[in-house]
Amino acid sequence: MTYLITQTLNGLFSAALLFLIASGLTLAFGVMRIVNIAHGSFYMLGVYVAYSVILRTGSLLLGALVAIVVVGSVGFVMQRFFLRRFGSDPLAQMMMTMGFALVFRDAALMIWGGDPFTLQYPPGLSGSMEIGEVVFPVYRLFVIFVAGLVGVALWMVNEKTLVGARLRATVDDPEMASATGINVALLSGLVFAAGAGLAAFGGVMGGPILGGYAGLDFDLLPLAFVVVIVGGMGSLKGAVVGAIVVGMIDNFGKALVPELSYFTLFAPMVLVLAIRPTGLYGRA
């Protein structure tokens, strides 16, 4: 029982990180139909930028903020000057992001070197908590909590604000949205930038545990894709459900049948796709 609760909490921690990464990926897909191969790179850049800032200033909060702003700006520039020109060609866009993924990977290696590191824990969150027989690290609970907050905030923006209404209109039908006066190009840029920033934030949140290392980008990208595919591309609700499903399966799979852990992760996704190509909550 204790084992089950601990593994469930670990699964939720993975789910929280995955949600932070996948929510940006899924929103960008919904608005632009873009399959962003460079999304894992945003996560990686987030950890690295935060690492540099924390080394100089010692402030974790400042590190997180700078990481979000810097990576968000990188995303905005990438969308504005490189992706927008291929607005109607998803394949060209995808290849463009592939090129960027290579550039980011090698640039990170050049700037920060290949040595692995972890970020420090925020003050007061490094210990663990005991509830009955279950011992669980406080920081992991904190990440789950923060991801929950982000999820609620995204939902509020999406459902209750004018920007959210425009966003939903664009996801439904970009051409009609554009005809009603919504600046789809600008909105796309902002969504892409926000997604990049969210992934960077995910990187910082995961930093004390997963840290940063060469190859982090392509380790996480497949997982983020699984979340988006299972949940349904373009759906925020799908990202939540997908993240929880994937986080749980990944954790229990690794714990129970380690030699088949990738298989246990990807096989359900293939199943979902074969039956519902658009994912659980996606629309064609």
Add this chain to the structure above:
Amino acid sequence: MAEPDAGHRSRTPSALGLESMAPHGWRLAVVIVLGLVFAAGPLLLSAYWVGLLTQMVILAILAMSLDILLGYTGLPSLGHAAFFGVAAYAVAVLATAYGAGFWVCVVGGILIGTLLSAALGLIVSHVRDVYFLMITLALGMVLWGLGYRWIPVTGGDNGISGIPSLAAHSGLPFAGPVAFYYVTLLVFVACAGLMALIVRSPFGLTLRGIRENEGRMKSLGFNTWLHCYLSYVIAGAFASVSGVVWAYYNGFVSPTYLDLTASSELFLMVTLGGPATLVGPVLGAAAIVLLKNVMSAYTARWLLILGIVYIVAIIAAPKGVWNLGRR
């Protein structure tokens, strides 16, 4: 309306742009130069360059096979390297763990790769566009995960080494890199010829029809699901052939043949070369092999340069080099 098929057939060649298939101008020059290099190059070049040419030719088969799917049928597969990798693994496992003979390995490798594509084709053939991209990416990752973690069979991260050389295994007099190259070239010519026949056949024209307008092809009475399925299996079969040749070329297999990077590199070979041309992917394969090997010899920053080359190439020739100036 008595003969819906006749109306369809009569407009095939010119309506589908086939008259531009015969190369002229700079394209003819490129074909001649490429042909000369492929035919006579190994007699003049050093062993290192013969190795590079061999890689180009093997990967050209692979890239052309993806072109059937991506270029002609309009199904963008991001997991196509899987069949190449699985066939190579099949050869490695058969040769090392079971001590199988040469022809068992060759036929087994091609058969296993093709059967796999026949099985996976059942899952993917009703999916289109970006969703096809995602589901093939997912399938590719499943196979990579198996290769990486199913250690008793695949050796995990270490891969499998010790695949015997072609000459030793087959008992035929093909020792040395130059002889191996010409065997590879022979396979390439046979595969390229077959693929060219396929894409120009009525079947190939139907594939193009599906790419352009599936709804119309359906209402004309074509079973579009079956055509997409067959296209997927045919592409998988040719990819398996190249995987088998690669296993003998390299003598070693590892999960990197199955991963996303391998599939996306392959994707770039086709799209940068020029989809739906068959020649373009050959160019793409040659260019990427050349870029990777030459640059990594001169600079440690070759990945960065490769990324920039991709970005610039997509901006400069979004439809591929071979299609420059067309349409």
